[in-house]
Amino acid sequence: MSGIRKKFVNEPENVVNDSLKGLVQSDNRIQFHPQNPRVVLRKDYEDLKSNGKVTLGCGGGSGHEPFAAGLVGKNSLTAAIAGDVFASPPSSHVSDALEAIQGKAGSLIYVINYTGDRLHFGMAIERSKAKLGPDTKADLVYIDDDVALENKLGVTVGGRGLAGALLVLQIAGVLAEDRKAKFEEIRDISRDVIANMGTFGVSLYPCALPGKGLMFDLPAGEMELGLGIHGEPGVERTKQTSAKEIVATVLEKLTASKRLQLKKTDKLAVLVNNLGGVSNLEFGIVQGEVAAWFAQNGYKIGRFLTGTLMTSVDGHGFSITVLRLKSDDWASLLDTPSHISSLWKATTPQDEVVKPPQHSQFDDNTKVELVGAKVDEATSKAIEKSLRKACEELIKNEDLLNQLDSTCGDGDCGNALKSASKAILEAADQKRLAFQNPKSLCLQLSKLCEHSVGGTSGALYALFFGAGSRAFESTFDSKSLREAIKQGLEAISYYGHAKPGHRTLVDPLSAAAEAAENASWPDLISTVEKAAEATATMEAKSGRASYTNKDQQKQPDPGAKAVALWFRAAFDATQ
Numbered sequence: 001m002s003g004i005r006k007k008f009v010n011e012p013e014n015v016v017n018d019s020l021k022g023l024v025q026s027d028n029r030i031q032f033h034p035q036n037p038r039v040v041l042r043k044d045y046e047d048l049k050s051n052g053k054v055t056l057g058c059g060g061g062s063g064h065e066p067f068a069a070g071l072v073g074k075n076s077l078t079a080a081i082a083g084d085v086f087a088s089p090p091s092s093h094v095s096d097a098l099e100a101i102q103g104k105a106g107s108l109i110y111v112i113n114y115t116g117d118r119l120h121f122g123m124a125i126e127r128s129k130a131k132l133g134p135d136t137k138a139d140l141v142y143i144d145d146d147v148a149l150e151n152k153l154g155v156t157v158g159g160r161g162l163a164g165a166l167l168v169l170q171i172a173g174v175l176a177e178d179r180k181a182k183f184e185e186i187r188d189i190s191r192d193v194i195a196n197m198g199t200f201g202v203s204l205y206p207c208a209l210p211g212k213g214l215m216f217d218l219p220a221g222e223m224e225l226g227l228g229i230h231g232e233p234g235v236e237r238t239k240q241t242s243a244k245e246i247v248a249t250v251l252e253k254l255t256a257s258k259r260l261q262l263k264k265t266d267k268l269a270v271l272v273n274n275l276g277g278v279s280n281l282e283f284g285i286v287q288g289e290v291a292a293w294f295a296q297n298g299y300k301i302g303r304f305l306t307g308t309l310m311t312s313v314d315g316h317g318f319s320i321t322v323l324r325l326k327s328d329d330w331a332s333l334l335d336t337p338s339h340i341s342s343l344w345k346a347t348t349p350q351d352e353v354v355k356p357p358q359h360s361q362f363d364d365n366t367k368v369e370l371v372g373a374k375v376d377e378a379t380s381k382a383i384e385k386s387l388r389k390a391c392e393e394l395i396k397n398e399d400l401l402n403q404l405d406s407t408c409g410d411g412d413c414g415n416a417l418k419s420a421s422k423a424i425l426e427a428a429d430q431k432r433l434a435f436q437n438p439k440s441l442c443l444q445l446s447k448l449c450e451h452s453v454g455g456t457s458g459a460l461y462a463l464f465f466g467a468g469s470r471a472f473e474s475t476f477d478s479k480s481l482r483e484a485i486k487q488g489l490e491a492i493s494y495y496g497h498a499k500p501g502h503r504t505l506v507d508p509l510s511a512a513a514e515a516a517e518n519a520s521w522p523d524l525i526s527t528v529e530k531a532a533e534a535t536a537t538m539e540a541k542s543g544r545a546s547y548t549n550k551d552q553q554k555q556p557d558p559g560a561k562a563v564a565l566w567f568r569a570a571f572d573a574t575q
Contacts, residue, residue, distance in 0.1 A: 036097075085313070148253075173339075195259075486513040504559055
């Protein structure tokens with residue numbers, strides 16, 4: 001197992017109390033139970049009882065936030081009971097919650113189906129009936145939507161409770177408060193909803209409890225299929241594949257499960273749940289692949305819901321829940337505004353897969369008018385040779401530039417310049433570049449750099465070539481080439497606020513512009529290389545490196561080094 005994982009906590013043993021304190025302090029519609037800091041109540045719970053509405057409670061081990069305390073609110077839970085992380089709360093805490101919310105209309109307590117929860121919550125129900133009488137309207141509803149274990153021999157307790165809990169609690173909450181439905185109706189519909197839904201999860205990394213390491217070992221390049229939310233391993237390990245293939249694997253198992261046995265004519269609600277550690281960037285990809293899979297396989301999604309709803313601390317995975325909508329009313333209940341529904345994004349997706357517009361960077365970014373000075377064929381070929389050599393040199397040094405960028409930046413300088421170089425070389429191979437018209441060529445290079453490379457690098461080189469193109473309005477010679485360097489430098493300095501001595505690509509470009517007045521080309525190239533190396537002793541004052549500690553700035557700036565590389569390569573190609 002790996003070492004302790006860093007987390008934003010005070011003392012690991014106090015994480016649940018501290019987290020609940022923050023939740024209550026940030027929401028003036030909820031409160032602690034007067035005698036129990038592990039029970040969270042709606043402030044208006046007495047009004048619900050006096051108005052004859054069924055009240056709802058739910059809970060279990062912590063670590064699944066926002067479940068369950070984060071679900072207390074309008075048309076949602078009346079009370080939530082929080083145990084320690086991944087541990088069931090004691091029955092006495094459940095009893096505190098139940099006694100607080102118990103009214104004449106009755107109380108339903110929802111339990112995610114784990115043995116400890118079944119026992120402790122069951123004891124609380126029996127204790128309540130013994131205290132208040134056998135006619136007390138109080139009952140448990142077990143949520144067991146996990147289908148991963150349905151083929152595992154020896155499992156007699158049913159599936160585990162997973163993210164499907166959110167769908168059940170949304171429907172029950174709206175029935176109880178908005179529609180003022182009866183106790184038996186809410187209970188029966190809840191159980192019917194549970195019987196018609198299934199959930200399957202997958203993870204690339206296990207979670208880690210506060211103050212501890214990862215819950216289990218998962219080798220590099222593998223993923224865990226069918227895991228629960230308490231950090232327990234799943235039912236199968238397999239090689240990690242693309243997001244598209246992972247989603248397909250999960251959905252093939254889910255839709256073919258014995259529990260669901262879906263038909264293409266079934267109308268479905270689909271919930272995609274982040275287990276806590278998946279970045280929004282990745283989660284967007286997962287959402288798109290889930291919607292696309294259903295569309296491509298002929299299923300009809302009536303409601304598509306996504307969010308971070310039932311987590312496993314920081315588990316790097318997701319789960320997918322499918323609910324067969326037996327009636328249009330179930331869809332209406334999911335649509336009704338509530339505290340729970342405010343936590344997810346909801347839509348009715350298109351039947352067809354969304355297709356982003358196609359964009360051809362070369363068709364768009366190399367079309368310019370042929371303007372400015374025109375050169376002869378020999379000069380045109382020399383320009384092409386120099387440009388090709390410069391691009392090839394940047395591609396060859398991708399790893400070096402990434403390494404230089406990794407200590408003070410985001411480690412992608414080499415990647416960015418390789419992308420630009422490949423775009424330029426491909427355009428040259430397709431004979432799209434105007435080598436006989438240097439001004440037009442610079443404008444093309446400006447567009448290619450801007451659109452083939454995101455971020456700062458693309459913008460800087462787009463400025464450099466765009467501004468430098470003005471020097472070739474009427475002539476192309478040694479003098480105009482030097483002038484182009486100066487004009488390109490001025491544009492970068494003006495818009496980028498970088499100056500000589502700031503440890504950026506401006507340093508070698510500035511040295512080149514100064515040397516251009518009198519130095520020979522060999523001397524100018526040598527000056528550029530020395531200026532690039534000198535950035536190793538400078539403190540960054542511009543660019544992303546300026547946000548880092550000076551002690552990290554021990555090597556040449558990657559942007560400056562890149563300028564030296566392509567200057568040298570372009571010059572050597574002419575010799």
